[in-house]
Amino acid sequence: MARLKETEPFIHEGATVTASRLGRFTEIGQGSRVAFSEIGDYSYCDRHADIANTVVGKFANIASFCRIGPTDHPLETAALHHFLYRSADYWDDEADDADFFARRRARIGAVGHDTWLGHGAVIRPEVTVGHGAVVASLSVVTKDVAPYEIVGGVPAKPLRRRQPPEIAERLIALAWWDWSHERLRVALPDFRAMKAEAFLEKYDG
Secondary structure (H helix, E strand, O other): OOOOOOOOOEEOOOOEEEOOEEOOOOEEOOOOEEEOOEEOOOOEEOOOOEEEOEEEOOOOEEOOOOEEOOOOOOOOOOOOOHHHOOHHHOOOOOOOOHHHHHHHHOOOEEEOOOOEEOOOOEEOOOOEEOOOOEEOOOOEEOOOEOOOEEEEOOOOEEEEEOOOHHHHHHHHHHOHHHOOHHHHHHHHHHHHHOOHHHHHHHHOO
16 A cells, blocks of 8 residues: 555654645655645655745655755844744743744745755755756755756755756646646656656657
């Protein structure tokens, strides 16, 4: 019997999900944290990923210890410690700074369909990782990543294209990530055996 289900996400022990929407056939790895985010159909994160304030597309592959949308401390104030905005933790007569948290949650990032974020990658707030892109392990992404581009380093820089631009454009137009579960199953042998261009020749028409 298939382990992943259409009706409910597979959430491993110790994972927490807060104010988030998880799509069909999704999986949240052991000890991971997802907050104020959307995780698209078939996407997963491995162990101890931390995802906040992010819209993740379908079929995203998020490796262990990735950090997406890491939250910032205030830099322009006299102090940058938690006591400024998590004040209720320190004083009985003071509330948390709701405006600060609202500004933080408004900084939405995006991870496209059919993406791969390598082990320990960090994606900064408000950054977009385009469809089909790959982020190398231990990279820190501070700028948008183009579709089907492979980036790596600190800060991350383009390394090469995963697919040539014309193939990338055709894959995005094909949008196989929107196919039904049944159609994906029928096409599975071709997904496994064919290079992208041959796959497009068969299914693009």
